[in-house]
Amino acid sequence: MAVETKTSRGFTGWHMLGTMIAFFGTIIIANFTMAYFAAHSWSGLVVENSYVASQEFNEKAEAGKQQAALGWQVNAALDNGDFVYTITDKMGAPVRVNGGTVEFKHPVGDVHDTRAVLEVRGEGILGTSIDLADGSWIMEINADAGLNEPYRRISRVLVRNGKIH
Template sequence: MTQKSMTSRGFTGWHMLGIMCLFFGVIITVNLIMAYFAIGSWSGLVVKNSYVASQEFNEKALTGKEQAALLWETKLDYKNGEFTYHLLDKDGQAIDASSATAHFKRPVGDANDTSVTMEKTGTGQFVSKIELGEGAWIVELNSEAGLDDPYRQIRRFIIVNGEYK
């Protein structure tokens, strides 16, 4: 009876080629998947023209400081698809603003952005019908309240079970 001796071939160049192809194949595949999802998601664009926005920044900052010095207060509420906004002075008295607009957006992404012109229901009181989904929102309110620039207030809030929190 003869036995053939089995010899081990060891690690060859073909083995190394296979490992390198698998290694770079995984890296390239992951990069392509990440690029696909990056293209299909939020662009990250905050302003259309960053140069113009930078030129307006100091003016907006000064206006914001002047308005903050007024110590005005805003009260917001959302129930049953109705968003209400009250504008009060530092003593809690209603400010007779002539009009107000609200721009709603999600903290990330612009798919749900919407703007509404609010209806005046009383002195410093405005209301608008709008359906806001559950979760976090940012609202930018602009009121014509007899100032040089519209009174601007930005608030972040959460909708839970259809109500303002």
């Protein structure tokens, strides 16, 4: 009696087709996934019209130079939701302020950007209650200090454990 053994047929064309479909299918799915998230996440738009923004740059730069020449000193403090901003002149005397705004922006994206109105809390002192998550923020202050333009200060701050560092 003869025993019939089945021999393996090896790597066939069907195996190659399956390997190619799996390989290129994975690449195509990854590309479509990345394209979807790119199209449905932050737009990357910083200004509506870059031409107009470029024309305003020189004016903003000149206003910044004039404000820097004032020699005013500023201090920002955050203590568990209580934000205080002080402005003093170059002699250390408080600068009279009539209010202002503060805006905290994330360096990338605008999902958690926070804006608040600053109220006068004393001579040269502005403040507000604000809830900020820990992380890196770009802080923009616009204070009404009786100048032609609001006194504007932009700085990068780190919030950790409810305090600015």
